[in-house]
Amino acid sequence: DTGVSQDPRHKITKRGQNVTFRCDPISEHNRLYWYRQTLGQGPEFLTYFQNEAQLEKSRLLSDRFSAERPKGSFSTLEIQRTEQGDSAMYLCASSDPGRLYNEQFFGPGTRLTVL
Amino acid sequence: DAKTTQPNSMESNEEEPVHLPCNHSTISGTDYIHWYRQLPSQGPEYVIHGLTSNVNNRMASLAIAEDRKSSTLILHRATLRDAAVYYCILRDVDQGGKLIFGQGTELSVKP
Numbered sequence: 001d002t003g004v005s006q007d008p009r010h011k012i013t014k015r016g017q018n019v020t021f022r023c024d025p026i027s028e029h030n031r032l033y034w035y036r037q038t039l040g041q042g043p044e045f046l047t048y049f050q051n052e053a054q055l056e057k058s059r060l061l062s063d064r065f066s067a068e069r070p071k072g073s074f075s076t077l078e079i080q081r082t083e084q085g086d087s088a089m090y091l092c093a094s095s096d097p098g099r100l101y102n103e104q105f106f107g108p109g110t111r112l113t114v115l
Numbered sequence: 116d117a118k119t120t121q122p123n124s125m126e127s128n129e130e131e132p133v134h135l136p137c138n139h140s141t142i143s144g145t146d147y148i149h150w151y152r153q154l155p156s157q158g159p160e161y162v163i164h165g166l167t168s169n170v171n172n173r174m175a176s177l178a179i180a181e182d183r184k185s186s187t188l189i190l191h192r193a194t195l196r197d198a199a200v201y202y203c204i205l206r207d208v209d210q211g212g213k214l215i216f217g218q219g220t221e222l223s224v225k226p
Contacts, residue, residue: 042216106158
């Protein structure tokens with residue numbers, strides 16, 4: 001257990017539905033990252049926050065995707081009008097830039113299946 | 116983003132050393148070399164990182180070539196729990212610290 005939790009762990013939805021995932025980072029970490037991983041591939045960066053500010057978004061983050069971190073603590077990732085191509089593992093990670101090694105700590109992920 | 120090249124897969128015997136290579140010929144002066152691994156059904160976990168000098172920690176050693184265009188992750192005695200996908204990543208701390216993963220090397224360990 002890295003201290004980063006994600007909820008739910010699994011989500012099955014029908015195409016066209018909206019889904020929302022939650023990530024709770026390690027409490028003292030002010031950076032939070034979202035990644036997406038499809039089967040057999042390495043994780044792909046989606047977006048990251050420094051406290052409550054969203055500082056970078058990947059081109060992969062279409063306008064159907066929105067991420068928030070309203071109080072600089074937990075974050076949510078919402079996908080609207082899901083498509084089958086959205087099926088993937090969604091990973092959250094947190095880090096403290098002030099730490100010597102600045103490593104990212106990953107949660108267990110939320111596996112999304114779009115039928 | 117700078118790219119890395121790793122073999123798709125490698126095999127090792129339990130309790131033997133493992134050398135996982137990574138080529139990064141386009142590395143820039145501000146890129147750190149990071150290694151993460153991902154065990155089955157888990158998120159990635161940090162293994163080690165370095166800039167120019169060789170590094171050791173409780174999990175592994177990192178040997179960096181003098182020209183920094185390649186590096187090798189060394190597991191001194193592989194265990195069955197080391198079976199995972201190992202990712203070599205170049206990370207520019209000036210770019211928000213995001214990780215750009217490649218395909219990684221899938222390491223299997225035989226008893």
